[in-house]
Amino acid sequence: MWQHLYDELKGYGFMVFAVAMDSRGADVARPWIEAAKSTYVSVIDAEHRVADLYNMVNVPEAVWIDEAGRIVRPTEVAGSGDYFRKMDRQTRTLSDEAKAMREEMRSGYMAALRDWVKNGTKSAYAFDPSAARAHLRPQSEDVAMAHCWFRLGRHLHAIGATSEAEAALAEASRLHPDSWNIWRQTGDLKLEGKPNPDFWARVEALGNRRYYDKIDMPGMP
């Protein structure tokens, strides 16, 4: 997905560190990674460590990190947004309006990323430290406990303690309902790649509430 961008920007001192949040392991992610023929770093995070460390709730999300290892844009959706909620439930297709929204988000986000890689702190898209701090999303202690249960549940699943694993993963999801990483991964462990029948019910349950925050960038829909 990012290869084209990486090829274009690698000469500017740029790296993509792509993390597959796949608890079923490398072989599940392998077909995608091999098809992408990526030359950037592509790793597997079976325990969802990155989600815990960076307060992530779904994929795709991203963090921009400068040369000194400092966060200049904390976790946010990576050029995507709530357009998926407009998908036709039967045909799984997007209306032209939703497609246009998706394209606007994606191309706007890519343009911003290019601008930052080329211009660094002078880029309008790189937050200064106080703005970066203001965009952190502090989480509750329930969320911290949810990550703890998720880690235990994933391990129990891996060693074959399936029913206890399900209870631990359900507790993680109960404590952190906004983490679609947790419930989607939980579903995938059980369904092994088949579509999750609960998906649209979770989407409808959002009601009028946004799922993703608006990407805070000039020109973003």
Next chain:
Amino acid sequence: MATLLTERGRFETGGLSDGESLWVAAAALAEATGWDLKPEGFCRDAVCVPLPPGRESQFRRGGEVDAARLWRHAGQPIVASRDRATWSLGTSAALRASTLESLEAPDVALPDLDGRIHRLSDHRGKKVFLSTWASW
């Protein structure tokens, strides 16, 4: 035997669980978590949580520490499997928030398809786009 699951991965220790206690070698806990019992308290990097005066023996027996009691005392989440053979030691939201407030990107080491480990911090000196995806 007790298995510890932490931010750093999975660690097999010679620990012994007794109900809500988890006695492990202090060095094993330090290896698995970075947290160590020092004269000033239970510490990782610059963060130290003092022990309640006069109750140190509840936390330490010779070279072993009650990792579960220390973890709860530090306000950190911890859960165990029903047979108490496996313990997941998490990071509190308060500590996570203060770490992120520093804006220093938390490091992580993860395997690629061939099992080779990559550290996020290996790429210092470059701008890094840390992004997630999944097959599901």
